[in-house]
Amino acid sequence: MADMSRRRWAGLVFISIAVSLIIVDSTIVNVAVPSIVDELGITSTEVQWVQEAYTLVFASLLLLFGSLADRFGRRRLMLMGVVLFALSSVFAALAPDGQSLILSRLVQGVGGAMILPTTLSLINATFRGRERGIAFAVWGSTIGGMAALGPLLGGWLTEAFSWRWAFGINVPLGIIILIGVLLTVPESREPGRRSIDFVGAVLSVLLFGTLVFGLIEGRTYGWWGVDEVFTLGSFSWPWDLSPVPVAFAITLVSLVLFLAWSVYRTRSGKSALLELSLFRIPSFRGGNIAALVVSLGEFGVILSLPLWLQFVLGFNALQVGLMLVALAVGSFFASGFAGAMSGKVRPVTVVRMGLVAEIIGILWIALIVSPDAAWGWLVPALFLYGFGVGLATAQLTGVILQDVPVELSGQGSGTQSTSRQVGSALGVAILGTVLFTSTGAALTASLDDAGVPAQQRDQIVAAVVDSAGGAIAGLAENPETADAADAAATAFSDGTRYAAFTAAAFLAVGLVTTVSLGRRPPEEVSVAPAEASSEPS
Structure with missing residues (x-):
C-alpha cells in the first residue's frame, strides 16, 4: 500500500512536469521573438502567427482530446501528446524560415491540447479526498510558477545560447516525462465509451477555433472594418468587412449546431463529445463560469508588465524574467499552503482567499507603476499576486471536477x-485594447498640450502603440524627440496601470461568481453506461 502511495505521488511529479512543458513553451517564445526576427528575417505577420498559431490550435482541440482520453486511455493520449510536442519542438528548433516555424508551432498546439486535459483527468481519477486537494494544489502552482519562469528561462537560453534552444529544451524534458510517466502512472480509461462523435468534434473545433481567433485578432484586423489585411500564405482577405466578425458568426452558428447535435445524440442513446448532463452538477456549472471570468484577469499582469519593465524602465529580457521569479516563488509557496489547508478548509474558501490575494497584489502593482518607479516595491506585490494565482487556479480546478464522475474526467477536464x-x-x-487605447489617448493629449504638429503627433503615437512601447527607446536617443519619449513613457505607464485596474475588476467579478459555489449538494448525473477501469503500467 505504501509503495502504491509513493508511486502515485511520484507520478504527480511527472504529470506536473508535463504541465510545465506546455506552460513554459507558451511564454518562452515571447522572449525569443526578437532574436527569431533577426535570424530568420520574418515579417510582422509571420511574427504574429509564430506567437498565436499555438494558442489557436491548442484552445480549439482541448474539448476533443479531453473526450478522447476517456475512451482510449488518459495516460496513452498524454504520452502521445508529449511525443508529438517534443518532435515538433525539434522541427521548430531547426526551422530554416518563418513558414516552417509556424507549421511547427501549429503541431505543438496539437500536442499541448493532448497533454493538458489528460493531466487533469489523471489526477481526478487517481486521487481522492484530502489527497486530491493537495494534488490539485501542486498542479495549479506549477502552472502559475511556470508561467512566470518561462520568460526567465527564455531570456537566459536566448542570450546565452540561441533562440533555437528555447524549443530544443523541450526534447530532454519530453524524455524525462515519458520515462517517468511509464514507470509511475497507471493507465485509466472507460472501455465502454469508445464511440466517437465525429460531427461534434468538427463542430467543437470550428466553435472554439473561430472564437479564439476572433478574440486574439480583433485588435489587429479590426472588429468590423478591415484595419489590416489578413494574409495566410498566398491568400489575402478580399473584402472590406474584417474576418473577425465573420469568425464570430461562424462561432455562433457552430455553437447552435453543436448544442442541437449533442442533444440529438443523447436522446438517441449515443455518447456525445460533451455530456451536457455535466452542467446539471452545480459545482461544475458554476465553477466553469467562475473559471472563465477569473481567467479574464488572472494573467493580465503577464501581458503588460514585461512590456513596461522593458521599454519604460529599460530592463532587458533576462532582467524581466528575474523580476517575474517573485511571482513564481509566490505560486510555489501557495502549493504548500493549500496542501496544509486541504481537509481543514473548504476548497472554495481557498479559492476566495487566492482571489483576494490576487486582487490586492495587482492593485499594489497598479499603484506602483510610473516612469520612475522603484522596481524593488514590485517584488512583494508580484509575490502576493503569484501566491493568489497558485491558490485560486488549483483549488478552482478541484471545485469544478470534485463531483464529476470518474468516467467523464476527460470531458470535464477538457x-x-x-x-x-x-x-x-x-x-x-x-x-490589450485597454493598454494600447489608453496609451494612445494619453500620449495624444500630452503631445497636443506640448504643441506638437498633428502629423508629427500621429506618427509618434502610431510608432509607440504599434511597437507596444518598443519605439520609446528610439525616441529617447534623438534629442529632437526626447521630450516625446518622456511623454510616451508616462502614457505607457498610464496604460499599464489602467490595464492592471481592469484585470483587478475582472478578478473581483470572478470572486463574486464563487458565491454560488459549495451551497448545494451535487445532483445525480446519469451518463451512458461505462465501467471505469484502471490498468497497471
Whole structure:
C-alpha cells in the first residue's frame, strides 16, 4: 500500500512536469521573438502567427482530446501528446524560415491540447479526498510558477545560447516525462465509451477555433472594418468587412449546431463529445463560469508588465524574467499552503482567499507603476499576486471536477481547460485594447498640450502603440524627440496601470461568481453506461 502511495505521488511529479512543458513553451517564445526576427528575417505577420498559431490550435482541440482520453486511455493520449510536442519542438528548433516555424508551432498546439486535459483527468481519477486537494494544489502552482519562469528561462537560453534552444529544451524534458510517466502512472480509461462523435468534434473545433481567433485578432484586423489585411500564405482577405466578425458568426452558428447535435445524440442513446448532463452538477456549472471570468484577469499582469519593465524602465529580457521569479516563488509557496489547508478548509474558501490575494497584489502593482518607479516595491506585490494565482487556479480546478464522475474526467477536464483558454483569450483582447487605447489617448493629449504638429503627433503615437512601447527607446536617443519619449513613457505607464485596474475588476467579478459555489449538494448525473477501469503500467 505504501509503495502504491509513493508511486502515485511520484507520478504527480511527472504529470506536473508535463504541465510545465506546455506552460513554459507558451511564454518562452515571447522572449525569443526578437532574436527569431533577426535570424530568420520574418515579417510582422509571420511574427504574429509564430506567437498565436499555438494558442489557436491548442484552445480549439482541448474539448476533443479531453473526450478522447476517456475512451482510449488518459495516460496513452498524454504520452502521445508529449511525443508529438517534443518532435515538433525539434522541427521548430531547426526551422530554416518563418513558414516552417509556424507549421511547427501549429503541431505543438496539437500536442499541448493532448497533454493538458489528460493531466487533469489523471489526477481526478487517481486521487481522492484530502489527497486530491493537495494534488490539485501542486498542479495549479506549477502552472502559475511556470508561467512566470518561462520568460526567465527564455531570456537566459536566448542570450546565452540561441533562440533555437528555447524549443530544443523541450526534447530532454519530453524524455524525462515519458520515462517517468511509464514507470509511475497507471493507465485509466472507460472501455465502454469508445464511440466517437465525429460531427461534434468538427463542430467543437470550428466553435472554439473561430472564437479564439476572433478574440486574439480583433485588435489587429479590426472588429468590423478591415484595419489590416489578413494574409495566410498566398491568400489575402478580399473584402472590406474584417474576418473577425465573420469568425464570430461562424462561432455562433457552430455553437447552435453543436448544442442541437449533442442533444440529438443523447436522446438517441449515443455518447456525445460533451455530456451536457455535466452542467446539471452545480459545482461544475458554476465553477466553469467562475473559471472563465477569473481567467479574464488572472494573467493580465503577464501581458503588460514585461512590456513596461522593458521599454519604460529599460530592463532587458533576462532582467524581466528575474523580476517575474517573485511571482513564481509566490505560486510555489501557495502549493504548500493549500496542501496544509486541504481537509481543514473548504476548497472554495481557498479559492476566495487566492482571489483576494490576487486582487490586492495587482492593485499594489497598479499603484506602483510610473516612469520612475522603484522596481524593488514590485517584488512583494508580484509575490502576493503569484501566491493568489497558485491558490485560486488549483483549488478552482478541484471545485469544478470534485463531483464529476470518474468516467467523464476527460470531458470535464477538457471543458474546464477550454473555459480558461476562452477566458484568457478574451482577457488578452480586452486588456490589450485597454493598454494600447489608453496609451494612445494619453500620449495624444500630452503631445497636443506640448504643441506638437498633428502629423508629427500621429506618427509618434502610431510608432509607440504599434511597437507596444518598443519605439520609446528610439525616441529617447534623438534629442529632437526626447521630450516625446518622456511623454510616451508616462502614457505607457498610464496604460499599464489602467490595464492592471481592469484585470483587478475582472478578478473581483470572478470572486463574486464563487458565491454560488459549495451551497448545494451535487445532483445525480446519469451518463451512458461505462465501467471505469484502471490498468497497471
